[in-house]
Structures are given as structure tokens and as C-alpha cells.
Amino acid sequence: MDKQLISRGTSRTPLPRFMLWILPWVAMLGIGLYAIFLCLSKGLNQTNMDNRFSFGLWIYLDLTVIALGAGAFFTGFLLYILKRKELKAVINSAVTIGFICYSGAVAVLAVDVGQPLRAWFTFWHPNVHSMLAEVTFCITCYLIVLIIEYIPVVLKNRRIKNVPSMLVFEFELHKLMVVLAAVGTFLSFFHQGSLGGLYGVLVGRPFAFRPALGIWPTTFFLFIISAAAVGPSFILLTTWLTSKISRKQLVKPEVLQDLGKISGSILIFYIILKTVDTIFWINSVHALGFSPAGFFRIQEFGTWILFLEIVVLGLVPAILLLSNRVRQNTTLLVLSATLACAGIVLNRYVMTIQTLALPTLPFDQFLSYSPSWQEVATFLAVIAYGMLVYSFSFRYLTLFPQEREIQSV
């Protein structure tokens, strides 16, 4: 049965070995589900969040996975709208990763809010001025788009394909892909942006607050561009990692190089804008009477964090990814993509955790926060869920269409 589900022309590890691979992830998911049960039944007193640290690990995780999952919309945009045909080799994997990231983020959000059964209120009487309302609308719609995009990948499974009606359904869905890619791009632009806007509009938090360009704060645009920059890098990393773990060549080397080039080109643009934004921020907080350096003088949040984010994990990977010689060396290419992804992971950390850690009242004390085991277990459950969905998808679905071609050679 197992062998009949695996795509023709590809080989996969024997079933017992595969079971051994998924076992730790199933255990991790189980512990996480127990932690989620505790949070839902007993309340968020199971976490270490409090009235000062009202956002914690989960919101940080959401922001990060959604930025990394941006590869789905951006690859779709490049392939279907800009006709970059070489990206067809990774589009199925990108869609799967996008689906995992977004569904995981929505699941964590459902645990993170105090009254998840009231989540529909946002649709019933939304505050159109709220960035969070915009995030909720766009993420919900985009998750639906991702589900519709993921269905054809599932329907292409060897066994399901044998059912004629499914084949027709898949064919019809496939015709919609251009439209879905366009809708997905539109929705993604808005929610990536509004996630940035989430902090940019906080007038009471001068560290995060940014002036508006039109109706959106500058972080709105920075989040869109940074997500578009690292999305392809994350696809590059996951493809390379899957290739290493499965010990199979899945795509031609040029595909990874292309992804690296796209990532580098957008990242350099992002770093320029981020630098300009930081200079403007320094001037604007100075005008309010704050000392910009003061924000970096408290506890461990020194200016080194800004340097690390903009230079070491921004400018350096951008320059590396733009170099043809670096891209042709797989180790350096993967290292550069890792640095680029780490830069965005750090940016989301700074925007969430540093913003909340800094005192706002002149007589406030700096307060720290470390997540409870329930928060960590819930976080790990999302990782485990992602690993499981991706592992099964890789085994039974065609995530990398070039694989068969490469293996036959």
C-alpha cells in the first residue's frame, strides 16, 4: 500500500525507517497538544505572559513563521505572474511550506487569544482602523487560498490521480492557479504589511512607532519587503535540507542559485530602506525628547543588536547572495541564505520582545520574560506539525517535479 502511494520514478526510504523518523515529531506534537489543552481549559495563566509582557513567544513565533512562509506567495507571484518558469521546480514545496506556516500560525493564535470562540467578532463588527483586524482578514483569506493551492498537490498523488473525477477536479483547480497566485500576492502584501504596522502604529511605544507614509507606518512596507526577501531564502534552505536528509538531488543547482539571487536582490533593497528608516526613527524620537541611544542602553539590548540585524544578518548575506561566485558554491549559498533568514528572525524578535521589554513610564523598571514550558511546548508542537505535514507530503506527493527527471538521468 505504502509503495503504491509513492510517486512513480521516485524512491523513498523504507516505511519502518520513515516511521522511526516521524516518531519523535509525533511525540513532540503530543506534548504540545497537551500544553494547548492546558492553556485552553485552564486559561493563559499557564503561560508566563503578564500585563506588561502581554505578547510573548507565540506572537513572536507567528510573526517569524509568517515572514518565512512568504516564499509561498512570492514564488507563486514570480512563477505565475512574472513567468519565471525555472521556479516551477520548487513551487509545490513552497506552497506546502506556506500552508504549514500559516495554518500553524493561525492555530497558535487561537490558543493565544483569551476567548477564541469570539474570534468571529472581528468579522462581525471590525474596527477598520485596527492593523490586527487587517491581519485577521488577510490571513484568514490567504489561508483559504493556500488550502486551495495545496489541494492540487495532494490530488496529484499517484493513487488519488487514478480516480477520474479527482483528476478533472485537479485540472480545473490548476487553471485557477494564476488567479489564486494574484489573489495570494495581494492578500500577502497586506497582511505582511499589517503585521509590521501592528507595531508601527503604537504611539505609546516610541521604540516601535514610525511615521505614516500615506495611511501606513513605514514598518508596513519594511515587513512586506523583508518577507519577500527571505521567503525565497527559506525555500532554498528547506529544499537543501530535504535534499540532505533524503540524500537525493531534488532540483537542479541553478534553481537554488536563482532563489539566492532573487533573495539577495530584494534583501539589499530592504537593507537600504531599513537603514533610511532607522535614521528617520533616530531623528523622530529625538524630536519627541527621547534619547535614541537610551533605548539601546537598557540591559542586554545594546546597539550591537542593531548592528547585528542590519550589517551581519542583512548587508553581509545580501552582498554574498548577489555574488555569482558565492552562489555557485552550495555551502556558501546555504550559509548566506541562513544568515538572511536569521536576520528576519532577529528583526521580528526586536519588534516584539524588545518593544515590550523597554520601559515606557519614566519610573518603570525594566522587566524580563521567559516563556513557560506550556508556551515552549506549544511552539514545538507547531514545528512538529510542520515536520510531519512536510514529511508526509515529501513521501507521497510530488513536491519537486524535477526529482524524477534528475533520478532517471
Next chain:
Amino acid sequence: METNHTSPRYGMVIDVDRCTGCGNCMVACAVENNVPPADPKATERTGTTWMRVSKLENGLPFPENRSVYLPVSCQQCDHHTPCVSVCPQNAVEYDTESGIVAQIPVRCFGCRYCVTACPYHARYYNWWDPVWPEGMEKTLNPDVSTRMRGVVEKCNFCHGRLQAARAKAAAEGRRTIADAEYVPACGESCPTHAIHFGNLSDPNSDVSMLSKDKRAFRLLEELGTEPKVYFLSEQDWVHAIVKNKISTELKGHGNG
């Protein structure tokens, strides 16, 4: 004196030089607004205290050491109210009839975005189910709804008292209420009369005149949120502390 303005803007002036830090305002607030006894596991950072008294010290050694108590509740921002614009489902509203920033817990789904947005840490999330010891539920104020676990709450200038005063005035055929008819529990209970309350739009009101006093200051005024809670102090070092921005000069100023 009858308030003649069609749209009052209620505000508060707290004389910190008069405040002894007795905490009576905190107790009166909790009783008036049905704030449940804290869960045994609650901490200073997870408990609910709509009114929180902070201690400020000048940081000098004896005999020059000085301290004041600063009761901080929702500052009722009048402009660019940080919490109103962020709530995704309109669970925070600015009442144009009174200037009061109101929280609507039955609409709130507990995302805590407003808690993050408030620079005064005046918003409280219900981390536990509210539990009153047996018999204590008889002390609940029937004019104020209790809140459930998983929603946010905060000071609303004892809005229940405003509603009751309006209802009484309407029953007597009046369209407006007198200043003395509506005073929040904290102001009423303060034994040193440190808390003044009234209509800021009325130039002749007590609060309106005190808010223009040279001793007056507001917290984080530079953010432009126009808080409707003012503080009074004659002591220069108090003004110096509250004008301090986030900086390394935090040493010596405790938060009691």
C-alpha cells in the same frame, strides 16, 4: 453648580503632595467595580488593579530623601488614544458624550493588543476565572458587570456611577447632572482629598482650574495622547522624574 456643557469631558487631578499612599483608592476601586480577589498564584504583574499606587523616591540619602505616591489608573487619553485604534473588534470605545475611554469586555476576545499599546500599563487581562469566596458575592455591586477569564478590563472613571447619575437626573426631568452627582469611587474614598474629579470642559470647574495650575503635569505628555488625568506637585524633583525619558537615569526611582 449645574453642568451646562452639552458634552462634558470628565477628568481627574491628583495632588501627589497630599497622597499618603494609603491605598484606599485601590480598595474602593476594586469594591466598586467588582474586581475579584486575586488568585493565590497572581503576581504584581498578573493581578488586576485598575488603580495602582506607585512610589517615587528622589534617590538621595537621609536626611534629604523624599518620596511621593503616584496613583496611576487609565489616563483617559483624549487624542490618538493608543488603545482605541488598535482593538480589532471595537471592544474599546471613546465616548464622545463624556470623554471616557470605555472597555466593553463582552466584545473583547483577549488578544491583548490594547495592553501592548497602552504606555501607562493601565490595562489588565483576566488571567484567571473570577472567584469570590462563599458569601462575598453578596457584596457585588449590581450596577457593574463582572468580567470573565480571557478578557481585558481597566478603569472607566466608574462609568456605572455616571449611568446611575444620568438615570436619576432623567427621572427628575433634568438633562444634565451636577458635578457633585458623579464622582468615581477613588475620589470619593480618598481620606486626604488628593483626588479631584469633574468636567474639564467647564472652565469654572475645580479640575479645570487645577489642571492649569503651575504645579500640574501629565504622564508622557510628549506622546500627544492628551491624558485627562493630571497630577499636582510643588516638588521640583517629582517634575524632573516624570519628565525623564527612557534612559540610564532610571536608578533610584522605585515602583512601589
